[in-house]
Amino acid sequence: DAGVTQSPTHLIKTRGQHVTLRCSPISGHKSVSWYQQVLGQGPQFIFQYYEKEERGRGNFPDRFSARQFPNYSSELNVNALLLGDSALYLCASSSDRGNSPLHFGNGTRLTVT
Amino acid sequence: AQSVTQLDSQVPVFEEAPVELRCNYSSSVSVYLFWYVQYPNQGLQLLLKYLSGSTLVESINGFEAEFNKSQTSFHLRKPSVHISDTAEYFCAVGRSNSGYALNFGKGTSLLVTP
Numbered sequence: 414d415a416g417v418t419q420s421p422t423h424l425i426k427t428r429g430q431h432v433t434l435r436c437s438p439i440s441g442h443k444s445v446s447w448y449q450q451v452l453g454q455g456p457q458f459i460f461q462y463y464e465k466e467e468r469g470r471g472n473f474p475d476r477f478s479a480r481q482f483p484n485y486s487s488e489l490n491v492n493a494l495l496l497g498d499s500a501l502y503l504c505a506s507s508s509d510r511g512n513s514p515l516h517f518g519n520g521t522r523l524t525v526t
Numbered sequence: 527a528q529s530v531t532q533l534d535s536q537v538p539v540f541e542e543a544p545v546e547l548r549c550n551y552s553s554s555v556s557v558y559l560f561w562y563v564q565y566p567n568q569g570l571q572l573l574l575k576y577l578s579g580s581t582l583v584e585s586i587n588g589f590e591a592e593f594n595k596s597q598t599s600f601h602l603r604k605p606s607v608h609i610s611d612t613a614e615y616f617c618a619v620g621r622s623n624s625g626y627a628l629n630f631g632k633g634t635s636l637l638v639t640p
Contacts, residue, residue, distance in 0.1 A: 417569070446627070455530075455616050455630030456570070469627045503569055512558045512577055512620060515628065517569035 415439070417518035419504050425524045426494050434489040434521045438506030444468075445487040446515060447479055450501040462487055463509075491523075499525045530619050532631035539638055541609055547602040547634045549617030558620040559600040560628065561591055563613050570616060576600065612638045 418437045426432050438445050444463040448456035458471040462481035481487045485506075491498055501522050505515035533548040551557065558577050562570040574585040581593040591602045600617060614635050618628040 448628075448630075453632075455618075455632050456628075458627045458629070461627060471627065505570075514560070514572045514575055515570075517562075517571070519567070519569045 417504055417506050417516050419502075419518040419521050421521060422519070423522045423524075425526060427526055428494055428496060430494050431490065431492045432494060432523060434491075434502050434504075434523070436487045436489070436504030436506075436518060438485050438487070438504075439516055442506035442508050442516070443485055444507045444509060444513075445481055445485065446505045446507070447487070447489045448503040448505065449473075450503055450520070452500070456503055459489070494525045496525050499523060530617055530629050530631035532615075532617055532634050534634050535632065536635045536637065539607055539636070541638055541640050542606045544605050545603065545607050545611075545636065547615050547617075547636065549600045549602065549631060551598050551600065551617075551619045553598075553619060553621060555621050559591075559593055560618040560620070561589070561600070561602050562616045562618060562630075564616065564633075565613050573602070573615070607636070607638045609638050609640065612636060 420435045446461040447459040450456040459473050460479045461469040465481045476492045479489045501520040503520045505517045507513040507515050529552050531550045539545045560575045561573040563573045564570045574583045576583050576593045584590045589604045614633045616633045617631040620628045
């Protein structure tokens with residue numbers, strides 16, 4: 414079984430641009446969560462989607478948005494990029510919206526210059 | 527809101543020595559507790575979890591953690607480490623009423639040397 418897949422693996426953007434990151438969950442998993450991991454820190458929760466609806470949102474500005482598609486894949490969008498948005502963006506899937514373990518992808522490394 | 531404190535940012539240890547990585551949390555509601563491991567340039571992998579029941583949980587590669595409610599701790603231990611255990615370890619807490627938003631600690635870098 415394929416794990417959680419994220420694309421692209423690396424990305425370089427300029428301040429002010431926007432970016433779209435993509436995630437495909439493990440087959441059968443209906444919940445997708447997004448986390449931001451700044452270098453040297455633990456992951457910070459951004460969003461959770463379950464059955465195509467937003468179920469939770471972390472303390473991030475409105476420049477961050479996401480959606481989940483009927484096949485349970487997900488996109489994370491960030492507008493008006495700032496230098497501080499440089500981070501590893503991790504997608505995780507789980508089988509439900511509760512306490513089932515999260516399965517993480519290898520992340521997308523975003524560098525904003 | 528809950529917070530997670532990993533008391534050591536770096537833990538150097540010799541191969542075959544025992545190790546303990548400390549984690550304390552604060553929460554006013556029931557919690558779920560996890561340890562994740564991250565190898566360089568990779569995502570996080572679940573090491574072990576406490577949801578309910580026995581307070582001592584074990585992983586398949588020799589790690590164990592004990593949930594201590596009175597001390598609000600979930601320390602990770604291994605009696606004998608290997609070089610391959612070198613990685614970043616994250617403690618995470620989820621609340622029983624928050625869906626699935628995990629709160630992670632800042633991580634502990636375990637460095638195992640010969």
